[in-house]
Amino acid sequence: MLRIRRLGEGEAVTEEKLPARTFVTALHEYGVRRVTGVPCGHLKGPWSEFDRLGELTPAANEGAALALAAGWELAGTPAAVLCQNSGFGNLVNPLASLLLPCRIPVFVAMTLRGWPDPESDEPQHAAMGAASESLLDELGVPYTVLRPGGFAEALERAGRARKAGLPFFTLIPRGSVGAADPAPVTERAGDALTRPIVVAALLAELGDELLVTTTGYLSRQANHELDRPGTFYMQGSMGHAAAIGLGLATANPDRRVVVLDGDGAFLMHLGTGTTVSAAGARNLVHVVVDNGCYESTGCQATTSSTVDWTALGTGLGYAAVLTCRRREPLTGQLRRALRAPGPVLCVLDVAPTPDEVHPRATASAGLDELTERFRKAAGS
Ligand SMILES: Cc1ncc(C[n+]2csc(CCOP(=O)(O)OP(=O)(O)O)c2C)c(N)n1
Incomplete structure (x- = not known):
């Protein structure tokens, strides 16, 4: 039984x-x-x-x-x-x-x-x-x-x-099928970016921008680094962070909207990239954290290793595409991304850090409360 x-x-x-x-x-x-x-x-x-x-x-x-x-x-x-x-x-x-x-x-x-x-x-x-x-x-x-x-x-x-x-x-x-042997931890280069580093750096640069964070560990990390009313922590709805961000950006043309996405989630509904550029959302900054895997579900590989992000972002019609894979230029690239006329695609190449996992935003507040708080911050 x-x-x-x-x-x-x-x-x-x-x-x-x-x-x-x-x-x-x-x-x-x-x-x-x-x-x-x-x-x-x-x-x-x-x-x-x-x-x-x-x-x-x-x-x-x-x-x-x-x-x-x-x-x-x-x-x-x-x-x-x-x-x-x-x-x-x-x-x-x-x-x-x-x-x-x-x-x-x-x-x-x-x-x-x-x-x-x-x-x-x-x-x-x-x-x-x-x-x-x-x-x-x-x-x-x-x-x-x-x-x-x-x-x-x-x-x-x-x-x-x-x-x-x-x-x-x-x-x-849940839990009825056995897990695999844990994958060996791979060495990462000394100046490699990681999820904690890029999320902390992004939050340090934000003022009153609205932020939408994608399903999984990125939302948890954002909540851990700095809980703010202007952050919408997506829990489900994987792949739709950019669409939510586009809705916010087009409804609030005078306010910057930042989307913090994962490579797996962005690739899940990549077509939204064309909607973002066709809508010409000059106030939208789409940050994609590319760790090459679905880290939140066990680091299974995504197909991002075959993607040329600069070519893809340009082809989709983003007004500017920036990339970064090392610590030293990170803050500069984020500042450029946040100031450039959008829509901007900013892809950060990070090494997975499956050993760093934080509680969900819903561990400290109800979903209703978080949504209501965000609504107020978004001015509605
Ligand atoms: C439609 C849908 N499919 C699968 C899942 C399970 N799921 C939750 S988070 C996640 C991984 C997200 O990967 P990525 O966007 O690359 O972010 P990362 O976890 O690497 O930070 C998956 C597959 C989900 N929530 N929704």
């Missing part, structure tokens, strides 16, 4: 774990040859196993992951998607309008945040935690919730769905 109790930070719902290797071997036996998705900390074990085997292609967002897997399936290669239910909304479109009508069977392993008790998780997961099963019911997509010892049965059911031309979701309660 699944044991449920109230959870503390980082605790798991289940105490019996399916080892990551068993998860991967079972999917191989089921026939899966290729895997994609967007990482969740609760699937980091299988994610790193598939990565080690060269079978994993990280996708920019969950919808793209499902469409990529559909392409593999159309080519006769059974495929799986690994994701978190916060990305369920991203994949509903290809699920409803591609996989179901074209009868393409993909196996999806989706972790359940905000479930079974929304109170036991962060507030941004409550609505999706409560709705994940009923949304699948409404769409007519077969699924099961993984129980201890129940993965073989889940795959049997997935096999039946596959024969009927249907995708299948296995919903994974």
